Amino acid sequence: MPTSHTSETAAPTSAASVAEALAMPPAPKGEPAGERGSWRRGGEPGSAAPPGVHPGRSSGRFGKVLRRPERIPAPLLCVVAMFLVQTGIALSKPLFGPLGVSGTTFLRLGFAAVVLLAVTRPKLRDKRPRDLAAAALLGVASAGMTFLFAGAIDRLPMGTAATIEFLGPLAVALVFARRASHLVWALLAAAGVVLLTLLGEGEGGSSLDPVGLLYAFGAAACYSVYILFTDKVGATFQGFQGLAVSMTVGALALAPFGLGEAWNGLTAPGASPVLLLAAVAGVSLLLPVIPYALEMTALRRMPQRVFSVLVSLEPAVSALVGLVVLGQLLGAAQLAGIGCVVAASVGATLTGRR
Numbered sequence: 001m002p003t004s005h006t007s008e009t010a011a012p013t014s015a016a017s018v019a020e021a022l023a024m025p026p027a028p029k030g031e032p033a034g035e036r037g038s039w040r041r042g043g044e045p046g047s048a049a050p051p052g053v054h055p056g057r058s059s060g061r062f063g064k065v066l067r068r069p070e071r072i073p074a075p076l077l078c079v080v081a082m083f084l085v086q087t088g089i090a091l092s093k094p095l096f097g098p099l100g101v102s103g104t105t106f107l108r109l110g111f112a113a114v115v116l117l118a119v120t121r122p123k124l125r126d127k128r129p130r131d132l133a134a135a136a137l138l139g140v141a142s143a144g145m146t147f148l149f150a151g152a153i154d155r156l157p158m159g160t161a162a163t164i165e166f167l168g169p170l171a172v173a174l175v176f177a178r179r180a181s182h183l184v185w186a187l188l189a190a191a192g193v194v195l196l197t198l199l200g201e202g203e204g205g206s207s208l209d210p211v212g213l214l215y216a217f218g219a220a221a222c223y224s225v226y227i228l229f230t231d232k233v234g235a236t237f238q239g240f241q242g243l244a245v246s247m248t249v250g251a252l253a254l255a256p257f258g259l260g261e262a263w264n265g266l267t268a269p270g271a272s273p274v275l276l277l278a279a280v281a282g283v284s285l286l287l288p289v290i291p292y293a294l295e296m297t298a299l300r301r302m303p304q305r306v307f308s309v310l311v312s313l314e315p316a317v318s319a320l321v322g323l324v325v326l327g328q329l330l331g332a333a334q335l336a337g338i339g340c341v342v343a344a345s346v347g348a349t350l351t352g353r354r
Contacts, residue, residue, distance in 0.1 A: 077298035078310045079317075081291035086162070086318045088287030089153060090325035095279060096154050099265035104280065105147045106258025109251040111284035117248060122241035131236040138229040138242070139249025145222035147254060148215045155212025157328040159319025160196050163338045164216035166315050166345065167193065168223030173348050181351060185344040192340030199333035240292070305349060312345035 095104040124132065145165075152161035170189055174182050200208050233242035266273040299307060315338050322328040330338075 074298040074302040075306070075310060077294045078302075078307060079313075081294040081298070082311070082314050082317045083321065084286050084291050084294070085288070086158070086314070086321040087325060088283050088285075089149075089162075089318070090158060090321050091279075091286070092150065092283050093153060093326065095276070095283070096150070098268065098271060098276060099280070100258070100261035101150045101154050102147060102254065102258035103260075103262030103265050104258075105143075105150045106251060106254040107262050107277070107280040108284045108287070109143065109146060109247060109254060111281050112288060113244065113247040113251045115284070115289050116240060116244035120239060120241045120244045122237065122244050124245070127236065131233075132245075134229055134232045135237065135242050135245045136249045138226065138233050139246035140253050141222050141226040141229060142246055143250035143253040145219050145226055146250070147257070148219035148222060152212050152215035152219055155209040156216060157200075157319070157330060157334070158322030158326065159315060159328070159330055159338055160200055160208065160334055161212070161216045161219075162318035163192065163196060163315035163341045164213070165219045165223055166341060167217075168220035169227055170341070170345050170348065171220075172224050172227050173345075177348065179351070182348055185348040185351075188340050188347070189344035192337040192344065195333045195337030195340065199331075200337065201331050201334070308349045309346055312342055312349060316342055 092104055092108065099107065145168075149161060149165055152165070167189060170185075174186050174189075197208065197213060233246060236242065237245070265271060266276055295307075319328075319330055319335070319338055323330070
């Protein structure tokens with residue numbers, strides 16, 4: 001069962017360190033990434049911490065725990081966060097059987113929303129209607145992205161689904177770059193998609209499920225919308241309060257589709273509702289709560305450009321986790337396709353505006 005794995009991973013991270021990281025207000029510039037409704041934002045290293053927040057200087061019971069991540073290299077924290085995210089995705093797949101895709105996604109978003117609401121305690125009284133509307137639209141986009149990607153990994157290898165979904169942020173980056181040289185990276189990404197979709201194989205050497213491909217491309221489209229609204233919401237809400245609101249909206253948006261399926265799975269004959277809920281809660285910590293804390297700790301000590309290059313490796317990390325956790329062995333064409341998309345993302349990042 002996924003429960004034991006998730007509990008082992010989550011143990012070293014204290015509630016206080018998660019709360020402090022999530023309470024960090026985002027820097028003026030940032031870049032969201034990842035299938036998890038996450039919010040990756042950060043400034044240049046050495047930027048001042050917000051008033052009242054003193055990283056590495058906490059005292060009292062959790063002082064040593066909060067100082068400990070500062071000793072770990074920032075790139076290593078990012079890599080660990082990526083592996084936790086992809087592990088959370090992989091561990092979600094066995095839950096699709098008893099709870100269904102929509103039921104698992106609804107419960108996962110619901111647990112994550114409860115944690116974020118408890119930690120951030122968003123204040124909405126001073127928000128304009130258009131600010132709340134932007135947060136709501138971000139929540140709908142997050143729900144669509146999460147649900148469609150779950151549907152994709154239910155039918156496709158993880159590496160393939162994650163690479164196609166990653167086309168969303170890559171497309172946004174290329175569109176806003178407005179440089180002729182970026183056409184090279186767009187063509188390289190397109191070559192990767194061709195290798196994945198036309199020459200890639202599913203389980204047992206069969207052709208890829210067309211419905212799964214539609215789910216993956218739909219997740220990429222939602223990912224693009226998610227990125228566009230992330231900056232708008234991040235500019236009007238302090239810290240991760242906007243994310244807490246949007247994730248709550250996302251869970252509510254999925255309720256009509258996932259609540260009944262989740263209830264049927266939890267109340268089915270022979271089902272263990274406590275174990276199932278514990279497994280979902282553990283996965284929701286891996287995806288996205290704990291990675292938030294690790295990423296925000298890292299982003300206080302590294303440039304955004306370095307972080308973006310590391311994030312470009314996420315499709316490759318997804319393929320590796322899919323192999324180790326789910327036994328999904330990819331062919332040469334699929335690996336080449338993933339390599340093309342990763343190279344395109346790294347290239348677009350390194351040659352973008354400084």
